[in-house]
Amino acid sequence: MKIRHSNPHCPTIMSFQHFHPAFEQITGPTPEIKCDLENNVYPFAHEAGVYIASKDQLFITSNRIFSEDGSQRVQISIIQLNDSTACVQEEIHPDIPMANGGVNYENGVLFCSQGTLDRPSSLIHMETEAPYKCTTILDSFYGRQFNSINDVVIHSDGSIWFTDPIYGFKQGYRQTPDLPVQVYRYDPMTKSVRMVADGFGRPNGISFSPDEKIVYVTDTDAVQGDGSVDWSRPATIYAFDIVYQHGQPFLTNRRVFAMSDNGIPDGIKCDLEGNVYSGCGDGIHVWSPGGVLLGKMLIPGGVANFCFEKPGKILALNENRLWRISFAPSCRGALLRL
16 A cells, blocks of 8 residues: 655744754754655554665554554565655554564565564575565474564674564563563574674673674663653763674673663664664754764654665654654764765
8 A cells, every 4th residue: 555645734944952062063964854755644653764775665563553452463565765755654564573673684674573473583585576475484492492582683693683572472462571681693504593792681682883893782762662762861971892703793891881761762863974873752862973962963752763865964763753864974873884
């Protein structure tokens, strides 16, 4: 189903909060935040945010949608982007139960399937052309089911790194956890899967620094997932150094990188200068590589996830709205290096 949303009241805002002079190098002289798409029927713009440059398309996942019988589902959509006219949302229906985070992978999209009560949580590759063929890449830790895989990123060596909190159990669509909440690395070449970090409340977003010497993991434990919020719990970004022993990567020097002062730091990305961006309760926060809060790209209602598009462009997911942020063209995302 294709849905064209053109809302004359969908706003343009210029709300950038500066905390450090270096933020001006990121925003440039004429930054702008513009609503590109609005759908008030359901929260269509929640997670993933996978940009396909060759087609100028964005793949996204919705927040949970509840049916009258109490069942839950997530809707995957393709957004056909357009700089001059209304964007178009197309709903698609691949076999990816409770899809959440995603990343560009093997000429397609690698989605985190959180699973259901009778389907395991897994990593699923989806082709970007109809009929959107799906292939399961990984669905267990040597026979033990993952909890509800949340977010994923690809290393240049081809390995897949992902987080596994227990949101699915807390929200009633996954079984009792069979594993601790952890971060994993999967090597598709050898089929080896390793736990590489633990000690989190709710490991969520994950991203590499541009040189891949550091991995950042957000802990969103302040939001429990069952509707309760406890601001005495972590809303924190942790950083780890990646070192190699016997040809394998290990995470060392765990440290607090930053804490969100508003909401939880959910999705996380880096630019090519090493600055760290995360979707928080009042928009996208930007920190220097040293953990100094440089500024905020303010969006009412906050941002769960986002992605870099073209140079100086970010697409921000705001539940019922998709925003396009324009800032300094010199800023480019480290993930796609566009």
